[in-house]
Amino acid sequence: MLEWQTDVGAYSLAGLIAPVSMASTPNISGLATPRLALHGWLDNAASMAGLLTALNAIHPAPSLALDFPGHGLSHHTAPQHHAPFVDYLDAVLAVLDAQNWPQVDLIGHSMGGFLTQRAIEGNAHIKKASLISSVPPWGLLPSTLEPVVENMGDPLGKMIAMQAAEGKPAYVNPDNISADVQVIGGARDRIIPAEVLSAT
Numbered sequence: 001m002l003e004w005q006t007d008v009g010a011y012s013l014a015g016l017i018a019p020v021s022m023a024s025t026p027n028i029s030g031l032a033t034p035r036l037a038l039h040g041w042l043d044n045a046a047s048m049a050g051l052l053t054a055l056n057a058i059h060p061a062p063s064l065a066l067d068f069p070g071h072g073l074s075h076h077t078a079p080q081h082h083a084p085f086v087d088y089l090d091a092v093l094a095v096l097d098a099q100n101w102p103q104v105d106l107i108g109h110s111m112g113g114f115l116t117q118r119a120i121e122g123n124a125h126i127k128k129a130s131l132i133s134s135v136p137p138w139g140l141l142p143s144t145l146e147p148v149v150e151n152m153g154d155p156l157g158k159m160i161a162m163q164a165a166e167g168k169p170a171y172v173n174p175d176n177i178s179a180d181v182q183v184i185g186g187a188r189d190r191i192i193p194a195e196v197l198s199a200t
Contacts, residue, residue, distance in 0.1 A: 001049045003073065004064060008094040014073035015045040018056045018063035032061035033127050035105040036095060038112030039065070040133075044072030051107065061105075066095055085115070092119050103127040106179075110134055126179045133189055 001016040035055065037048035045065035052063045067074040068088045092115055096104060105128040108116030113134020120126045185194045 001046075001053065001065070005073070006095065006098050008091065008098075011069060011075040013066065013069065013075075013091055013095060015064055015066040016049055016052075017065075018052045032059040033103050033105050034062040034099065034101045035064075035107060036092070036099075037063070037065040038092065038106065038108040038115055039068070039071070040110030040112055042071075043109075046072065047109070048107070062099075062101070064095065064099070066091065088115055089118050092116075096125070101125070105129070108132065108134060120179045120181070121173065121176045124178050128180045128182065129177075130182045130184060132184045133186065133192055134183070 001018060003014065004017040005012055005014040007013075035052070037045070037052055039045055039047050045067045048065035052065055055061070056063055069091055070076045074091075088111075092106075096119075102125065104126055106116045106119060106126055107130045108114070109132040113131035116129050116131060117134070120129045185192055187194050
């Protein structure tokens with residue numbers, strides 16, 4: 001993986017680009033749909049490097065892994081910004097605009113999955129979305145909330161789960177999603193266990 005950087009307004013975003021990727025030439029014959037990988041909370045683009053390398057070995061495509069503002073090699077946002085998740089979503093949309101890909105697949109892990117869901121709502125340019133260890137876009141069923149809330153260690157996760165318990169929309173409206181969505185969970189995942197995903 002190679003380092004990648006772009007300026008977005010008052011700050012720079014960075015991340016990693018897969019060597020097979022030719023981000024400035026997205027429509028090369030024989031390449032799959034470009035992909036953008038989004039890491040989880042307090043992580044960075046390097047956590048997505050192995051996955052993108054493996055995917056490119058099977059289906060070569062322009063592939064970027066983004067460092068969210070304040071993570072990895074990306075700069076912090078401007079001092080007047082006080083809503084990190086809004087800033088993170090703005091960063092995702094800025095990267096998609098900068099790449100000018102006609103279509104893109106998003107891969108999001110944990111918080112990256114949350115942001116993937118926000119990005120795909122009403123966005124016809126996103127062809128596929130893979131959510132890894134993330135709540136499905138249609139939310140959680142009330143019967144599955146207790147184990148999720150019990151195992152959530154971070155305040156954001158608890159807030160989202162509690163909003164779902166109160167019937168408030170914590171995620172996106174699936175009627176506004178045109179992308180194919182794949183939800184991936186692990187048998188030993190304590191935050192979003194496999195039985196929660198299958199019940200939802």
